[in-house]
Amino acid sequence: MDNMQLYVAQAVATCFDNDNDAFIPELWAEAGLAILEENMVAASMVHRDFQNRISNFGDIVNTRRPGEFKINRKTDSDTLTQQDAVATNVQVPLDQWFYTSFTIKDGEASYSFQDLVSQYLLPGMQSIARGIDRAVVGRMGHAFLTNKVGKLEGLTAATSHDDVLDARETLNINKAYPNNRNLILHPRAETSLLKNEMFIKADERGDGGEALENARLGRILGFDTFMGQNTPGLNLNLDTVAGTVTNAAAAGTTGSQTVSISGHEVVAGEYCVVEGDHQPTYATASTASTNTTAVTLSDALKYATEAGAVITVYTACAVDGGYAAGYSKAITLDGYTTGKAPQVGQLISFNTGASRRTYTVIEATDSGSSCTVVLDRPLEVALSNDDAAFPGPAGSLNPAFHRDSFALVTRPLALPNERMGAMSAVAAYNDVAMRVTMQYSINAGGTIVNLDILGGTAVLDTNLG
Structure with a gap:
């Protein structure tokens, strides 16, 4: 080298x-x-x-x-106004x-x-x-979820072109520089894009057939695109219960929604995904006593949902032991259904309200009645024994980003x-x-x-x- x-x-x-x-x-x-x-x-x-x-x-x-300079104009008689090249300091712990x-x-x-x-x-x-x-x-x-586009488990060959364009539009509106943009795809997401002929046909890409021959997407719609086997995402053996939403709801709907979830009391913090909306939302409140009859979600609906739409609840498990803020090694969890422990690539959140923090599991070991998980970064907030842990929903999170969005x-x-x-x-x-x-x-x-x-x-x- x-x-x-x-x-x-x-x-x-x-x-x-x-x-x-x-x-x-x-x-x-x-x-x-x-x-x-x-x-x-x-x-x-x-x-x-x-x-x-x-x-x-x-x-x-x-x-x-890096900061930004302001736009100035002058005439022949004006004195130039100097601007400082201001860059915001970001502290990074070597943890x-x-x-x-x-x-x-x-x-x-x-x-x-x-x-x-x-x-x-x-x-x-x-x-x-x-x-x-x-x-x-x-x-x-999870750091860029406020700018999310598309739907969980909704990236298909038919939607892939629009989904990438929506990601491009979001970065354009947010004034991300057009160069050094990257898109990292979960293997299933990459397959969906490769099934879209628009991304691989030589006469439309002008690459002489390289994308088709090597199953390599390369540069598409302004993104340098790569498949990343470590991209967060999963869809098997998740600990869930399902119910239905009683009424249809328009995009933008907030507040309590009437639901029918039998045999499970939804607790604040549990991830709840509504069919048709398919966003990584979680419950902030519920009406429940053995069964759950109403749920309030963390975000407004991004898409309209129908009456009778399935609502999938990803059930909470529990922290086994106490862990101080800054703890960086494996955390033990229990209280989940056997065989359905949190997995590598799955989101997991702790606490509610202002102290809620979300992580991604980067290593996991399941021993049956308990498991250990290693998180993408050390704990930001301390955990106590039997605190609730909230495993995240099915689907993949495929980051589209500019190089300057994140630092190693x-x-x-x-x-x-x-x-x-x-x-x-x-x-x-x-x-x-x-x-x-x-x-x-x-x-x-x-x-x-x-x-x-x-x-x-x-x-x-x-x-x-």
């Missing part, structure tokens, strides 16, 4: 792909960053902020959101520490560097890339004391820094390798996504 920068290291050696002496952290750091760059989708499309300044977990760094750690056993120590890359470094860096990408695209998925900030980590027997190096490429640390373990019977990246994410401008 060109312009790879090795910032700090403790050992210098020459090594070739087929050498047996392959435990050189500088090589692992450089090769790891190359793999990382190849496997990140969303994280490669946002603003990146990097400085060669050693930082620690929890440090606050500052990035900038995302992604790592992978593994042991290369003594019997594998004779492998060449290239073999070790394939067996260990490649899957290790892919897991870090997956974590970073999910954190970025997961946060974007990384900083290099400090090297450990070499007198403790650890070999370590930090390398940086394309505004991302990674540390590799190696140390032999007698107990493990091999060399422990740790790969880690310290960073943080921030929404810079909600008008640009």
Whole structure:
């Protein structure tokens, strides 16, 4: 890779792909960053902020959101009025520490560097890339919901052209710059666009058939378009109950709606999606006693709904244990229907009112009666035992955004004391820094390798996504 920068290291050696002496952290750091760059989708499309300044977990760094100049006019007799180039400071906590750690056993120590890359470094860096990408695209998925277009589970071949145009119109109205616009599609959403001949016919695209041959959408309607396997979205094994809305309602309707939901008391905070509207709304109030007879939704209806329309309620589960604000590791949940635990790619919200916060699940492990979830960012508000957790609705959230709407900030980590027997190096490429640390373990019977990246994410401008 060109312009790879090795910032700090403790050992210098020459090594070739087929050498047996392959435990050189500088090589692992450089090769790891190359793999990382190849496997990140969303994280490669946002603003990146990097400085060669050693930082620690929890440090606050500052990035900038560019401002705008005002329009002025003058005549021959006027004196020019100077404007300051103002940029808004945005504080970003370095609260995302992604790592992978593994042991290369003594019997594998004779492998060449290239073999070790394939067996260990490649899957290790892919897991870090997956974590970073999910954190970025997961946060974007809910950060820009105020500008949402289309319907959940409603993106089809027939609607895809209009949906992309609506996203374009929204960004145009919000004065997003026409260049550096991206669209990241969930695999099902990409399939819907590929089924629309308007996006793949060579005579309409003028690309010589490349879109059809490679199933690659490329640039469409002003967006550089990519399929992202980590884009939030799911539609199977969700914990739901269904009922009906009694009366038809026009677009823009607010307030309480009469419903019939048997055997479930809707609680404030639960996601409720009405057929025909298909927006990620949630209940702010309800009338319920065993059955639910009325629900008030968080947003006005975006589209008209019919009498008897199905309303799907995504039932709440519960937090198991207490977690402080800033907690960044796995959170345990229980109280859901067996086999229907919150999943990777699903929205999940906690609390109600002003303290409500929404996240995307980026990793999940279901053990039957309980599960653990890792969120797209650390908790912003503390959670107590048995607090309600509100899993989000089915459907995919496909971010359409300008590069300056979102930031990924990384900083290099400090090297450990070499007198403790650890070999370590930090390398940086394309505004991302990674540390590799190696140390032999007698107990493990091999060399422990740790790969880690310290960073943080921030929404810079909600008008640009």
